[in-house]
Amino acid sequence: MTKMEMKDVLKHFPVLLGLVLLVLSGCEQKDSSVGSSLAPGLMDEYPQEVILDPVASAFYQAQATTGASPYLYAGLMNDHRADFLVKFEPYYYLPDSFAVDSLLVKLFLDSVLVADSDPLNIDVLFVNKSQVWAEIGITWDNLDSLELGDPITSIEVPSSAVMGDSVSFSFPAPDSLLRAWASAGSGEKTLHYNNGLYFKADPPSDQMVRFSSSEYGTISVLPRLEMYLTVIDTTDTTGVVEIDTLINAYPISDAFIANDVTGIQDSTYLYLGNAVACRSILMYDLDGLFQSYGVGIHSAEVILHADTTSEYNIDVINGAFTLGMVDTTWKQDPANAPIGFGVSVVLGYYDREEATLTLNLNDMVYDWIRNPGTNQGFMIKSFDEYLNISRTVFYGINAPDSLRPRLRIIYVENDS
Numbered sequence: 001m002t003k004m005e006m007k008d009v010l011k012h013f014p015v016l017l018g019l020v021l022l023v024l025s026g027c028e029q030k031d032s033s034v035g036s037s038l039a040p041g042l043m044d045e046y047p048q049e050v051i052l053d054p055v056a057s058a059f060y061q062a063q064a065t066t067g068a069s070p071y072l073y074a075g076l077m078n079d080h081r082a083d084f085l086v087k088f089e090p091y092y093y094l095p096d097s098f099a100v101d102s103l104l105v106k107l108f109l110d111s112v113l114v115a116d117s118d119p120l121n122i123d124v125l126f127v128n129k130s131q132v133w134a135e136i137g138i139t140w141d142n143l144d145s146l147e148l149g150d151p152i153t154s155i156e157v158p159s160s161a162v163m164g165d166s167v168s169f170s171f172p173a174p175d176s177l178l179r180a181w182a183s184a185g186s187g188e189k190t191l192h193y194n195n196g197l198y199f200k201a202d203p204p205s206d207q208m209v210r211f212s213s214s215e216y217g218t219i220s221v222l223p224r225l226e227m228y229l230t231v232i233d234t235t236d237t238t239g240v241v242e243i244d245t246l247i248n249a250y251p252i253s254d255a256f257i258a259n260d261v262t263g264i265q266d267s268t269y270l271y272l273g274n275a276v277a278c279r280s281i282l283m284y285d286l287d288g289l290f291q292s293y294g295v296g297i298h299s300a301e302v303i304l305h306a307d308t309t310s311e312y313n314i315d316v317i318n319g320a321f322t323l324g325m326v327d328t329t330w331k332q333d334p335a336n337a338p339i340g341f342g343v344s345v346v347l348g349y350y351d352r353e354e355a356t357l358t359l360n361l362n363d364m365v366y367d368w369i370r371n372p373g374t375n376q377g378f379m380i381k382s383f384d385e386y387l388n389i390s391r392t393v394f395y396g397i398n399a400p401d402s403l404r405p406r407l408r409i410i411y412v413e414n415d416s
Contacts, residue, residue, distance in 0.1 A: 050411070054282045054397045057282050058281045058337075059267065062279065062335065063257075064274070064385040065138065067135025067137075068215060072107070074209055077113055078311070079261045082257065082389060085127065085256075087127075087254065094182065095229070099230040099242075103170060103178060103227055108221035109157065112210075123201075124169060124199055125152060126152060128147045131145065133255075152172070213254050214253070226246060228246055231245045260278075268397070269394065272392055274384060280394070286375060299410040303408070305399070313391060315390040317391070318390075320380050322346070324364060324378050325339065346360045
């Protein structure tokens with residue numbers, strides 16, 4: 001090779017190296033270039049970048065089912081109210097012949113979310129008559145249809161309570177209650193129906209506690225119905241022999257329900273949250289920015305910056321994902337936003353230290369460039385809406401430049 005040829009190779013070496021790196025980076029994508037059926041590779045020398053501001057945004061609150069949660073919440077926190085329901089079916093555990101000594105419900109505390117000098121009182125009520133509820137589908141709205149009578153008792157959670165402590169209460173007339181449950185629906189008495197228990201908190205001020213639910217991972221702290229029975233052995237021909245026995249029955253279903261009474265109206269912010277699900281919607285205008293053929297998407301992501309000083313924060317969400325929208329009617333009616341499906345969900349985790357949520361939109365942006373009519377905006381949902389109570393407030397469309405939820409696209413163009 002001559003000196004002149006060597007100089008020519010060295011002259012083009014950065015370009016060749018860049019091409020190799022770009023081809024390698026494109027291997028992870030669904031295609032190396034938008035609109036290219038042959039996908040020959042990314043031929044541009046250097047990636048390019050475009051940063052877009054949202055053209056529209058919205059948020060709304062929707063109540064989510066919370067039966068899959070490992071927790072049961074009770075109380076009030078930042079105007080976020082929660083009660084819970086539990087249902088036992090103890091007759092599956094009963095022996096053939098028995099006498100009931102006592103029935104005791106025991107709940108185990110997971111944490112006190114808001115401390116207060118006063119104890120938290122929680123009323124316990126029967127869900128009466130033929131009203132049926134399920135873990136999946138019970139929300140604050142349809143709680144109104146539950147037929148609730150007067151409290152049968154109440155439990156007290158002292159302000160000094162810590163994780164692992166338990167609270168309990170006993171049922172009056174336990175023998176007749178258990179036998180009525182065992183023959184549920186056979187009579188007109190209220191206690192003949194076993195449709196669960198409703199735990200209604202009565203907080204003196206902002207105060208919330210969290211109990212372990214039946215989905216909690218440790219069996220020793222699951223809610224339980226402790227049945228102290230005297231089992232009668234009728235097989236003993238010499239006489240009746242009584243044996244004192246403790247039988248633990250665990251819930252067949254439980255769920256917490258939440259109601260957000262803050263009445264958030266500030267649309268300049270975006271809200272993501274759980275229990276009472278806060279969801280946000282954004283739209284970016286890509287029209288005319290890219291050619292529909294030969295554009296490769298290296299990276300497309302939105303970063304949301306949290307306002308950690310907002311009074312509407314409740315703990316923080318863990319992460320979120322995006323779903324495409326079917327049309328733009330959400331701009332006028334966010335609560336009935338039509339969600340589109342078929343786009344793979346990519347989870348974005350919330351960085352507590354940086355107070356940012358990063359969402360990957362590679363596939364969405366790829367499709368928007370190839371088929372511009374599919375760009376109707378996208379919804380952001382927290383990924384654990386059904387598991388806990390939390391809400392994080394993010395800066396919105398009117399925030400300063402450094403805090404606005406901008407879409408950053410790094411792309412390459414095929415120059416052939």
